[in-house]
Amino acid sequence: MAKKLAAGNWKMNGTSESLSEIAALIAAHPNPSVDVLLCPPATLIAAASTAKGSHALGLGGQDCHANVSGAHTGDLSAQMLKDAGASYVIVGHSERRTDHGETSDLVRAKAEAATQAGLTAIICIGETLAQREAGETLAILDEQLQASVPDSATAATTVIAYEPVWAIGTGLTPTEAQIGEVHAALHSALGQRFGDGGDFSLLYGGSVKGSNAAQIFAIPHVHGALVGGASLKAADFSPIVTALEQA
Numbered sequence: 001m002a003k004k005l006a007a008g009n010w011k012m013n014g015t016s017e018s019l020s021e022i023a024a025l026i027a028a029h030p031n032p033s034v035d036v037l038l039c040p041p042a043t044l045i046a047a048a049s050t051a052k053g054s055h056a057l058g059l060g061g062q063d064c065h066a067n068v069s070g071a072h073t074g075d076l077s078a079q080m081l082k083d084a085g086a087s088y089v090i091v092g093h094s095e096r097r098t099d100h101g102e103t104s105d106l107v108r109a110k111a112e113a114a115t116q117a118g119l120t121a122i123i124c125i126g127e128t129l130a131q132r133e134a135g136e137t138l139a140i141l142d143e144q145l146q147a148s149v150p151d152s153a154t155a156a157t158t159v160i161a162y163e164p165v166w167a168i169g170t171g172l173t174p175t176e177a178q179i180g181e182v183h184a185a186l187h188s189a190l191g192q193r194f195g196d197g198g199d200f201s202l203l204y205g206g207s208v209k210g211s212n213a214a215q216i217f218a219i220p221h222v223h224g225a226l227v228g229g230a231s232l233k234a235a236d237f238s239p240i241v242t243a244l245e246q247a
């Protein structure tokens with residue numbers, strides 16, 4: 001049974017003042033019935049870990065280096081994120097693929113590093129609008145999935161996030177049928193490769209908000225969301241957590 005996960009990605013947003021949003025989220029969900037995760041900037045992970053105390057809220061990084069340590073100025077290893085209090089790390093977000101030229105081979109190496117450090121890897125894949133309009137969506141996603149997910153991946157250590165690039169931060173979302181088609185294909189591909197495709201958590205990401213979360217979570221093989229803008233404020237993220245709890 002795939003676990004349900006409401007994950008927030010703060011991207012390059014947040015300073016110590018933002019820790020009050022974590023306190024507010026915890027207050028709104030003292031005992032959540034689904035997994036709830038926030039990925040603040042790495043500078044806040046340790047403080048967020050202290051702020052959350054023993055609450056079940058998970059914390060994650062937004063990227064990690066493929067190596068454990070070394071001469072990589074400005075980078076962070078998965079071990080360092082874990083040491084700061086993270087239990088997850090996002091790898092292969094389209095903003096990393098675009099802004100930093102990350103390939104699926106590199107994403108796979110990062111996912112391996114993450115799981116070796118004991119973190120759950122959230123591996124992101126997604127098509128551009130041009131690829132969707134060219135009818136290439138399923139082929140592109142399968143290519144990204146096969147190349148980005150390590151052979152060592154298991155449902156316990158790996159979460160897949162489908163994020164259409166054109167839906168991120170735009171207010172646009174695919175139709176329910178389009179999301180359903182993709183998630184069914186991912187479920188099937190993971191099942192064929194790993195034999196336990198039914199257990200991998202498959203998140204949808206891209207303009208998820210309180211007003212559309214329930215419809216998205218009702219789609220087969222959608223086990224949660226990776227939320228950007230609407231995760232920054234507890235007041236916006238909390239309804240998404242609630243919608244997942246009720247799905």
Ligand SMILES: O=C[C@H](O)COP(=O)(O)O
Pocket residue numbers: 009093163167168169170171205206207208226227228229230
């Ligand atoms: O990681 C999160 C996604 O990029 C979605 O961002 P968004 O909810 O702001 O569209």
